[in-house]
Amino acid sequence: MDKHLQGGKAFGFLKSQQDVKLNSINEVFLTDPKYAEEEDLSSKLEMFKNKYMEFDLNDQGDIDMMGLKRMLEKLGVAKTHLELKKMMSDVVGGAARDTFCYTDFLNMMLGKRNSILRLILMFEGKGKQEPKESGPPQRKTFSDLP
Template identity: 60%
Template sequence: MPSGQNVQGGKAFGLLKEQQRQKLEEINQEYLEDQKYRDEEGLAEKLEGLKNKYAEFDLTDEGEIDMMGMKRMMEKLGVPKTHLELKKMMVEVTGDSSTTTINYRDFVKMMLGKRSAVLKLILIFEDKANGAPCKPDGPPPKRDIASLP
């Protein structure tokens, strides 16, 4: 691990995430003022949701989702991808075959764009899955003989 990297959480991490969200909010403001997206229904709410989702998966806090961030996202969604599949998704989003990161502008363009991207579909399904009840945490409850089949 590099010695210059601050891995401390808590207050410093909270301030860093707040700065990141402010930067993303400035980019969101550009989209709200852009004529191309004026007819988009519920644009402000969509951009707010995209900002939160992007900040969650931006592991480096450099304004980009890198390959490991994408890998984490796919694993969290229950659809782990190989390195080659992740690379293909990034090329689809950015249009650049040499890139290993997705910046916020590419992310928003992909999510608001009309073309159907793999990542867009996965994120939509994640939102639907969030409404489903999740598994309980912790050890299973104790059972007695009467409850056995």
């Protein structure tokens, strides 16, 4: 069998394992009374899971400093090393760690603290939703007025 096909199958297997693991973490959050008032929690968790899996490039379950750097560069928000360290500290709640896990990520996204990463990820989707009009503005007439 071709090595590329074997590698692709292994990658798919790792992604499906990760999907199952992250779904089980989502289930814990869905049953947590702390988040009972959260509006549309199930779809938010699914969106967060997909975003997390997109940037957990080594499929080890944690995002490290380089993963965070790539995440932000892909979103068009490059940061310095010191800014990345501050973001990492925000995500893990001030702990001195070089990685964050999915639970840390969910706590940040659903928590009350405003971290820079949370704000970037929340507004990333909103910026893509509004199509920009091109060309000159349309001509208005008196009948267009309310």
